[in-house]
Amino acid sequence: MTARTISFTLNGEAVSAEIATHHTILEVLRNDFALYGARESCGQGLCGCCTVIVNGIAVSGCLYLAAFADGAEVTTIEALDANGTLDPVQEAFIEHGAFQCGFCTPGFILMTKQLLDRHPDPDDDEIKHYLSGNLCRCAAYPEIIQAVKSAAKKRQLAPR
């Protein structure tokens, strides 16, 4: 287990961390930076609870080795309201009650943000296919679909 130092941009700030080669980005975010919005659940990259954005792409943090994040730009759910204001996607999830226990919610929100960045006005099928890699055991799926549509409208009204 060789230790090494990685440097990367985390939520807009330059940071570095001592890591072992087997550490995932998820462990580093939690253990070194006390960012708990991404969580390990299935440990297989199937549920989406551990979603983080690396270089603009949503990845499963539980499988993504921290070593690969060296020099990367990493964004977590905590960045979305860093200025004190919720992202329209977060607002929409609240307004539509699109969660129950909330454990999977940050993953869904990050994935929705990526969906809307690429498809600003998705239809039901696009939403379902894009979010099919995120699971919600409380099954708030109907509310999530409503929230995504509502977030799309919000973003169109107030583009950022």
Next chain:
Amino acid sequence: MATPTLTGTVGGQIGRSLPRLEARDKVSGRAEYTHNLRLPSMLHGKIFRSTIAHGRIKSIDTSAAKKIPGVFRVVTADDISTVIPHPYYGPAFHDQPILAIDKVRFVGEPVAVVLASDPHVAEEAVQAITAEYEELPAVYDEMEALTSKVFVHDELKPAGAFADLKHLTGRKDTNVALDFKLRRGDVDKGFAEAAHVFEHTFRTQKVLHLAFEPFVSVADARRDAVTIYTSSQGPSFVRVEIARLLGLPENRVRIRVPYVGGGYGSKLYIKLEALVTALSLLARRPVKIALTMEEQFYQITKHPCTFKIKSGVDRDGRIIARKCEVYWNGGAYADVGPRVTQKSGFTASGPYDIEHVHVDSYALYTNLTPAGALRGFGIPQLVWSYESHTDMMARALKMDPVEFRRKNILKKGMAQATGTPVNDAPLEAVLDRIVARLNWGKPMDRGSGAIRRGRGLAIAIKAVIAPTTSVAVLNVTADGSPILYCGTVDMGQGSDTALAQVVGEILNVPAETVRVVPRDTDITPYDMGTLGSRSLFHMGHAVRMAAEECRAKIDALRKELGEPEGSNIPVAELFKKKYGMQAGNIVGSGSYKPDYTPPQPGTGLTTNVAPFWMVAGAGAEVEVDTETGKVAVTRLINVVDCGRPINPKIVETQISGATLMQLGFTMFEKMHIDGGQVTNASLADYKIPGILDVPAVMENEAIDSIQTNGPFGAKGVGETATFCCGPAIANAIDDATGVRITELPLNAEAVYRAIRAQQQNPLEDE
């Protein structure tokens, strides 16, 4: 989101679709879960588990594991008994050892634990442990367990708490942990008088709660005081049980529960808490055990069940006699299985008015992962059976399934099988709504060629578990802002929000200004547990009483300070007037336990089995591809009675979420077990509903209703929409294809096999 203030909308808190109080924390990833907790000098524990289903432990070799750098300690049952001399726990039976002692009884049973500061080191060291077993024959099937000579336990060890289990103490040579009987009328006479007698057997499979926050507990145990942080649905029970195990008074055991990342019944009673406590005592450091998703398959599951149901029907289509034999596969340790067996037994004969009823309900030990409560306390398994049976009889009698149900349905005030009258249980109204929404009686597109369409429905009733107690304390601070202390665990069902609405309504403040303190048994008073859809009713009453006491004290203070009658001087002003500064507080408390008459031993009869009934109905439309067996649920309707919804939006999400979870248990979820080994113990191999599994049309309705004895007319709804989904879909598949499936899940293989069997061209067995 508006920042909570004391000057928001006032009044009208009941019936308000307020977003969850913790919504902002949840969408920003900042909600607290035990999963996130780290304490200074904390060790991580990883569990070495049995690889066999039943056997004597000959030896455990931990020497190689101990040598791995970074390993703090390796612990076996011998070590546990130095800190907890009688290390057996459980809510109904004290049958489960903290780590296996002498014997293992299921694949996955904890045998040893490695402690290390680095969880990866602990995990690696677990791989270095070996154990030798003398393998014993095992029993897996509940029907086999009934007569098998393989006994999972040498002797039954019921916990002292339950009077109706006392007679089982010391019983040997049996796998029956409880036999509940209900006897009403004379079932043999009923069958003799019946024009038609139908008998069917139904089965349900082993499925998993699979909460996304896997089981996790952290203990910081000192010689005379223990703090446990745990993802639990029942902190009060954990405290009682840990205090018993350690021989400590309750006030030396503190249980803290932040938000819980899903429970669904899995995180009830006691799970990892005794283990982390013992480990922390041994290590003299805080210890955390966080299970992986795979390990959840070895903690607790739903009960598989075999239900033999026999009904006698008279010439007019009236069901006059019903015999129910229900066999619950409880796995290796009883957990709450005996309670599931008894409490579900009360309504095993369904929502029908039947003169002669005979119920035998058996809790059985087997060599499988223990089974407990899963969103319905056994009711979904029973409804699956009795509502499939209802349709099969209607079809055989050439009666319309709705007409058949109407002829037999329990009407207001009638005595249910236990003898308790059904009041505030609008079964007919629920059925009416399902029938109307399905356009029952009007023709539907039946499909053509290989695609066949059909529809089906089901109705159900559940008696809430009784008698149980909830206690709440409310503190109105000197600026008038209220703090609510109660032990109900918010695991996503929105209880914090609903209970804050109750406070807000009574104190005439906006619910979002109420602070609900996270569960902490040093602070929050007793609650029986967040289970069985009981919280809104029981804790709702306790909170109501606490708030009413505060209101009365505020009124008295007004009077004391010479305020005129009807004065609406702000509470903060009152305090200032009284104390000369911002100081003081007003505290109210409430304790609620409903009236209850215990069932008579032997007959199970009682005039008051429960303070309220849950009533559910579902309707389904399906499309079956008869060439592949694939079923698409194109429309899923759920209608429930939850009294008056305190928060209609959260109620709707509960209805929809519950039925979608049950859709997974109905259509595809199944733990595959081979020689006691779960062969699909991961999310990759055990499929749960995803966003693509949501039916094209979903309709959720809480009928207009009032629970007369409920707080503000409300009652619970967490489980209600799980009851009817399965049989409604099976009945729809029969309607579409003429095939009847009597075992869950209704996956493509099961449907295709049934279609081929119907064509007299059965597929070969696997």
